[in-house]
Amino acid sequence: MMAAILELGILAPGAQDRLALYSTLAGPMPNALRIATIPELDPKERRLPRLERMALAVSRQALSSDCDKRSLAVVFATAYGGLTPTVDFLESIASRGPEFGSPTAFYQSVHHSPAGQLSISLGLRGGSLTVSARELSGETALRVALTLLNTGRAEKVLLVAADERSPSLDNGYRSYGVLAGEGAHPERCLDPGEGAGALLLGKEASPLQIDECTVTAHSCPVLQFARPEQFAPLIRKKIAVQAAPLSFSLAAPNAEIANAEASILREVPGLAKWSDSRHFGFHGSAGLLRLIAAAVRLRHAPAGAASVVHGLALGGGQAVTVVRHVAC
Amino acid sequence: MRGVAITGLGIVSSLGCGLQRHLDSIRAGRSGLKPLTLFRLTGLHAAPVGEVEELWLSETQGHRSISLALNAARQAIGAATLDGSGVVTVGTTTGGIFESEQHYLKHRGREGSEDRALLKHHSVGTIADVLAATLNIAAERYTFSTACSSSANAVGFGASLVEEGAPWALVGGVDSLCRLTYCGFHALKLLSNEPCRPFDSHRRGLSLGEGAAFLLLEKDERAKDRGAPIWAYVGGWGCSSDAYHVTAPHPEGQGAATAMRAALAEAGLSPPDVDYVNAHGTATEANDRAEAIALEAVFQGPGPLTSSSKGATGHTLGAAGAIEAVISVLSLSAGYVPATVGMKNPDPQLRIRHVPAGGVSMPLGVVLSNSFGFGGNNAALVLMSQSP
Numbered sequence A: 001m002m003a004a005i006l007e008l009g010i011l012a013p014g015a016q017d018r019l020a021l022y023s024t025l026a027g028p029m030p031n032a033l034r035i036a037t038i039p040e041l042d043p044k045e046r047r048l049p050r051l052e053r054m055a056l057a058v059s060r061q062a063l064s065s066d067c068d069k070r071s072l073a074v075v076f077a078t079a080y081g082g083l084t085p086t087v088d089f090l091e092s093i094a095s096r097g098p099e100f101g102s103p104t105a106f107y108q109s110v111h112h113s114p115a116g117q118l119s120i121s122l123g124l125r126g127g128s129l130t131v132s133a134r135e136l137s138g139e140t141a142l143r144v145a146l147t148l149l150n151t152g153r154a155e156k157v158l159l160v161a162a163d164e165r166s167p168s169l170d171n172g173y174r175s176y177g178v179l180a181g182e183g184a185h186p187e188r189c190l191d192p193g194e195g196a197g198a199l200l201l202g203k204e205a206s207p208l209q210i211d212e213c214t215v216t217a218h219s220c221p222v223l224q225f226a227r228p229e230q231f232a233p234l235i236r237k238k239i240a241v242q243a244a245p246l247s248f249s250l251a252a253p254n255a256e257i258a259n260a261e262a263s264i265l266r267e268v269p270g271l272a273k274w275s276d277s278r279h280f281g282f283h284g285s286a287g288l289l290r291l292i293a294a295a296v297r298l299r300h301a302p303a304g305a306a307s308v309v310h311g312l313a314l315g316g317g318q319a320v321t322v323v324r325h326v327a328c
Numbered sequence B: 001m002r003g004v005a006i007t008g009l010g011i012v013s014s015l016g017c018g019l020q021r022h023l024d025s026i027r028a029g030r031s032g033l034k035p036l037t038l039f040r041l042t043g044l045h046a047a048p049v050g051e052v053e054e055l056w057l058s059e060t061q062g063h064r065s066i067s068l069a070l071n072a073a074r075q076a077i078g079a080a081t082l083d084g085s086g087v088v089t090v091g092t093t094t095g096g097i098f099e100s101e102q103h104y105l106k107h108r109g110r111e112g113s114e115d116r117a118l119l120k121h122h123s124v125g126t127i128a129d130v131l132a133a134t135l136n137i138a139a140e141r142y143t144f145s146t147a148c149s150s151s152a153n154a155v156g157f158g159a160s161l162v163e164e165g166a167p168w169a170l171v172g173g174v175d176s177l178c179r180l181t182y183c184g185f186h187a188l189k190l191l192s193n194e195p196c197r198p199f200d201s202h203r204r205g206l207s208l209g210e211g212a213a214f215l216l217l218e219k220d221e222r223a224k225d226r227g228a229p230i231w232a233y234v235g236g237w238g239c240s241s242d243a244y245h246v247t248a249p250h251p252e253g254q255g256a257a258t259a260m261r262a263a264l265a266e267a268g269l270s271p272p273d274v275d276y277v278n279a280h281g282t283a284t285e286a287n288d289r290a291e292a293i294a295l296e297a298v299f300q301g302p303g304p305l306t307s308s309s310k311g312a313t314g315h316t317l318g319a320a321g322a323i324e325a326v327i328s329v330l331s332l333s334a335g336y337v338p339a340t341v342g343m344k345n346p347d348p349q350l351r352i353r354h355v356p357a358g359g360v361s362m363p364l365g366v367v368l369s370n371s372f373g374f375g376g377n378n379a380a381l382v383l384m385s386q387s388p
Helices: A019-026 A050-062 A083-096 A103-109 A114-121 A137-150 A166-177 A230-239 A256-264 A286-299 B020-029 B064-077 B097-107 B114-120 B127-133 B146-165 B181-188 B219-226 B254-266 B285-299 B317-334
Strands: A003-011 A071-076 A128-131 A157-161 A195-202 A208-217 A246-249 A272-274 A306-311 A317-325 B004-013 B032-035 B048-051 B086-091 B138-145 B170-174 B211-219 B230-241 B276-281 B306-309 B366-373 B376-383
Touching: A003 A019, A003 A137, A003 A286, A019 A286, A050 A114, A050 A157, A050 A208, A071 A114, A071 A137, A083 A103, A083 A166, A083 B097, A083 B181, A083 B211, A103 A114, A103 B181, A114 A128, A114 A157, A114 B230, A128 A137, A128 B230, A137 A157, A137 A195, A137 A286, A137 A317, A137 B138, A137 B146, A166 B114, A166 B376, A195 A208, A195 B306, A208 A230, A208 B138, A230 A256, A230 A317, A246 B048, A286 A306, A286 A317, B004 B064, B004 B146, B004 B219, B020 B317, B064 B097, B064 B127, B064 B138, B064 B170, B064 B211, B086 B127, B086 B146, B086 B317, B097 B114, B097 B181, B097 B376, B114 B376, B127 B138, B146 B170, B146 B211, B146 B276, B146 B317, B146 B366, B146 B376, B170 B317, B211 B219, B211 B317, B230 B254, B230 B276, B230 B317, B254 B285, B254 B366, B254 B376, B276 B285, B276 B317, B285 B366, B317 B366, B317 B376
Parallel strands: A071 A128, A071 A157, A246 A272, A246 A306, B086 B138, B086 B170, B276 B306, B276 B366
Antiparallel strands: A003 A195, A003 A208, A128 B138, A157 A195, A208 A317, A306 A317, B004 B211, B004 B230, B032 B048, B170 B211, B230 B376, B366 B376
């Protein structure tokens, strides 16, 4: 299952595009895992919800001018969708009464709203799917996109992932005692972040390609990660079949798991590894952002170099994606 | 799409639980719509909704959508053994919001740790996780949330994976009633104060419903090898975007027509091959008009017999595509075309070939099932009595 990365776009803490991302990755961890500024949009779009503006910004980066937008398929990924409008709507009925809910907040609360807005703003009339799979939303959407390409349902797919940090989400983590900086067990705490990424995927030759994307799940309580003995076999299996030069992007949702991953990888001498979670934080689209970071690094690597991007989600989900720099 | 057999069906809605109950209700033209009792909203009229009886929510998960989904999924699996690495696809829009909205409305953004269990299943993706864990099935999991076309897309995508080699796919959808959607559709002025009347001259908007439906899909050869009953086949799936408006359909139904044509093309069929259309038919002014125009464009005339199930079940949002796929398969299997419950005076401006009151008994080979959603998302499924 291969696909070419034809273009990409990113909006992450400290990085408004891929060029900025390359220097951001080499720098220190950002002070806050928040996006300070969303690039300027069409004036008509300035009043859209933040999540939708994030999705639009990265989509415009990834859409090349010669792309046929009428047939382009869209796969949008998000773990929590429009959580801010959802809370705004609930607040409107709580404070003003059930008969006075905000109609705008209601339709913006729908997970598919950003994808609908992409189709309206960018004139995209092909198939459009919104995929949600907790913290593996980006990777699962990539699987869907690859299926659309490999079954001939689409010649090109715009894959977009976006998730926004929300006080409500922080409160959810806080209520379970796992919010970074507050929990009793810092090694198990999560540092929520936000960001958006986009990949324009196709079948033609390109220097960057997705070799494969495996998404699986282990038996696990809803609010816990798979245990190392559960996720280690897939890591070992995927690394074993890759030729050097190879690098590895840790899932590292928290310090405890980052240590476990590092311990597994010590079995592979000379393997380059890093954690981009410190740049992007923990959220549903972080896996796609880490994949984009790996692709940006690979542009500066020799042909043949590959990166394995690992992902873990609460509830037992695990993903392994392999991206490669190929000669073409 | 060739050889994707439907070997299991499960359904729970306001009409009751199970296939026979639904077939009997459909034949009788029964409606499950009654005034809302699940929650009280001071200041709002209790509009008719399709509420599932508590009797059918007996799972111990303490979560309405998960209970509904488990009920329907268990029916669909039946005695089948789901070995090998299969696929679970779920369509849903509200996920766990019925519980998490209670947390918000009580704590208004404060921590509320004592009620944190209400937040546990907020993410829509947890439904597939809990299904797989509870039913002890190893499977890739996909959750689609494309508003009211969610589970039609879940069925279509799951079918395409079976066609590509997955041994089986448990595909379907679920949504529960909740304050968010009830108040939201009221805010959009799309909620009817009387039981909805799809395609009627006096339609006043939609009636909400809740429920779940699942289908077990297998490759034809595998189903035959194990002697499984084959209810029907998934012949085609089409999806498109309107690129028009966030809540309103394209006024000429362009995206809807594109999705229908794509589904028919994938099934290798022409419009005259279709025996029955299970329409989206929400009973909103704009949807019914746009869908009628789209049907006329696709079928170049009045087209095949057409009806909507929403007057019977209510609009079950993310579950609607799967619920109506199961109803379509029941129609194929029973050779019975159901009429539109609630339609008394067909809107003369909508050039649709309505199913006469009381329904029609006739052999059926091909059913087209439409599902359209916010954001201009359109999905169409072709269901067939024989493999294309």
